[in-house]
Structures are given as structure tokens and as C-alpha cells.
Amino acid sequence: MRLDKFILKSTTLTKAECLSVIQNKQILVNGEAVNDAAFQVHENNIILLAGERLYARPFRYLLLNKAPQTICSNQDGVYPSIFNLIDINNSETLHIAGRLDVDTTGLLLITDNGRWTFNITSPKNDCIKIYRVGLLKAFDTSTIDLFEKGMKLQGEDKLTKPAFIKVVNEKEVLLTLSEGKFHQVKRMFFTAKNKVVSLHREQIGQVKLDVEEGQWRYLTDDEINSFH
Ligand code: URA
Numbered sequence: 199m200r201l202d203k204f205i206l207k208s209t210t211l212t213k214a215e216c217l218s219v220i221q222n223k224q225i226l227v228n229g230e231a232v233n234d235a236a237f238q239v240h241e242n243n244i245i246l247l248a249g250e251r252l253y254a255r256p257f258r259y260l261l262l263n264k265a266p267q268t269i270c271s272n273q274d275g276v277y278p279s280i281f282n283l284i285d286i287n288n289s290e291t292l293h294i295a296g297r298l299d300v301d302t303t304g305l306l307l308i309t310d311n312g313r314w315t316f317n318i319t320s321p322k323n324d325c326i327k328i329y330r331v332g333l334l335k336a337f338d339t340s341t342i343d344l345f346e347k348g349m350k351l352q353g354e355d356k357l358t359k360p361a362f363i364k365v366v367n368e369k370e371v372l373l374t375l376s377e378g379k380f381h382q383v384k385r386m387f388f389t390a391k392n393k394v395v396s397l398h399r400e401q402i403g404q405v406k407l408d409v410e411e412g413q414w415r416y417l418t419d420d421e422i423n424s425f426h
Contacts (some may be wrong), residue, residue, distance in 0.1 A: 199238070199240075199254075200216060200225070200235065200236050200237070200238065200239075201232060201234065201236070201237040201238075201239050201245075202216050202222060202235035202236070203218060203226065204245065204252070204399070205219065205220065205225065205241050205245075205247070205252065205289055206288065207254045207255050207288075207291065207310070208245075208253055208254045208255060209247065209252060210287050210288065211347075211417055213241060213290070213393070216235075217235055219232070219247060220232070220233055220235050220359070221235075224247060224248060224267040225246070225247055226244075226245070226246040226332070227243055227244070227245050227246065228243055228244055229244070231264070237241055240281060241253075253410075256280060257309060257310055257311035257314070257331075258286075258292065258309060258310055259283065259307070259308070259309045259311070259314070259416065259421070259422045260292070260307070260308040260309070260414050260415065260416055260417065261282065261305060261306065261307055261308070261405060261406055261407070261409070261414060261415060261417055261421075262280060262284070262305075262306045262308060262409070262413070262414035263304060263305065263409050263411050263412065263413055263414070264280055264298055264302070264303050264304055264305075264306050264408060264411075265303060265304075265411045265412045266279075266300075266301055266303050267300060267301070268280050268300070269300055270297035270306065271296050272290060272292075272293070272296055275384050277300055280294075280306065283412055283413075283414060284308070284414060285316055291310045292308050292309060292310050292381040293308070293309065293310070293312075293315065294306050294307070294308055295307040295308070295309060295314070295315040295318040295319055295402075296319050296327065296378050296402065297383075297395070297398045298397075298399060299381065301317075301397070302329075302397040302398070302399065302400035303331075303397070303398045303399075303411065304397075304398040304400060305399045305407040306399075306409055307399065307402055307405065307417075308322065308330045308414075314422075314425055314426070317425045317426065318402065318403070318425055319378060321359065321376065321377035321378075324376045325376060325377050325402065325403050325425070326374050326375070326376050326401070326402070326403060327374070327376070327378065327399060327401065327402050328372055328373070328374050328399070328400045328402075329372070329373045329374075329383050329397055329398065329399050329400070330366070330370065330371075330372055330396075330397075330398045330399075330400055331370065331371050331372070331373050331383060331387065331394055331396070331397055332369060332370050332394070332396030332397070333369045333370065333371070333387065333392050333393065333394065333395060334369075334392060334393040334394075334395050335369070335392050335393070336368040336391070337365060337368065337369065337370075337371050337392065338367055338391070338392070338425055339365065341390040341391075341392075342363050342386035343350055344365050344389070344390055345360075345361045345373070345386065345390070346361065346362065346363075347360070347391050348360060348361075349386060349390070350389075351379065351382070351385045351386065351389060352385065352388075352389070354379070358377070358379070359372060359375070359376050359377045359404060360376075361373060361375050361376075361386065362374040366371075372400075373386075380393070383397055384397070387406055403424055404421070405417065405424070407420050
């Protein structure tokens, strides 16, 4: 990992403070002063700041129930960022494993482990996501096949991967996907001649949403390991 990333992960310094201690040659890597932020280090290197050895903090894993009219960006935009709700140190080092649209609610998984995120978001890994979908018109059960066999979305060359529908009532279904193309759920129902009016993610892999809107919690070890 890059030296600046390691310092960020192992101290409570901000990004700017990390760069400053590196540039001021306050960091020793295996006894040598290093002032290059991109220098590659490993966890078994002896890395000292002001004579004290630094150890990378363990990765962090959270789930959050996203409210509507909030955004999955690390900074506020027209709407407030969901990260305002996560009052822990260095929350700017976290990212979301599978973002939701501004009007979509429900389960977000949040971490600082990029490899873990890849396991969740790569379509090759078949990680399921379950959405509760509210529709403008009654769901046409004759389109179930289209979802199961795969459909061609506007602007895409490949068919969508098999997706599964469970009808809840006339205008509400549960949709299980194992990929996450841009606006996928809304585009799939558009292709099936309907329109999504509400969208809520209930589950990712084996992790089910169990906190109130706007609340978050750390994942259990079993939940974390289920994506390794
Ligand atoms: N599909 C969408 O269309 N929007 C989301 O927020 C998530 C999946």
C-alpha cells in the first residue's frame, strides 16, 4: 500500500497532515526517512512517526439504512451525504460497496477494504441484492420470463444476468439481482414497460437490513466473512 494510505490508516491524522509529516521527513521506513507519499510499504515494514511504531488499523465494515434524498458521495451535493451520519474517526477513508440513487432507500454496505467491495460488486461473484420495488402500473406476470432469461437494456450490448421476481401485490415486487449496472432496476422495469415509483434495498448476500432509517451499525464477523 502507498505510504500516505498507510499513515492515514494507522493514525488519526487528516490526509493533509499525513502528507505534511511525509514531506517533512518525519516518517522512517525500516530506518530510512521517506518523503515520497507514493512509496510502497508492507504491514511488516517497521514504520515510525516521531519514534513511535505505526500499525495499520483493521479494516472497518458497516451497514446503514439510507434515507431518501441523501447521496452516496463522500461530500454533500444538492442533497446531504450519508457520511454525515457516520460519526467515527477518518470516515473520509470509507466508501460504499454498491451505491444507491438519491431517491432509493435501504441497505448500504460501507468499508475501507477495496478488495472486500470488489467481492460484492463484481458481477463475476454472483453476490445477490434484493430490492423491494413499487411500480406505477400493476406488474405484468407475463414479463417474469424477460427478467429470468435476461433483457437488453438501452445502451448495453449484453443481456442482464438472470433476475428473479417475487410478486408481493399488484404494484409491488421483490427483485433479486446478482449484478449492479447503473440504474439497473429502473431500467429493467422501463424495458418491461412499467415504471419504478419506489425502490428499497433489503438484502445484500446474506446481510439483511435491520436498523431504522438513517441508523447504522458495524457488521458482525460472520457477516464480514460471508463476502471473503
Ligand atoms: N437500481 C436502480 O435503478 N437504482 C438504485 O438505486 C439501485 C439499483
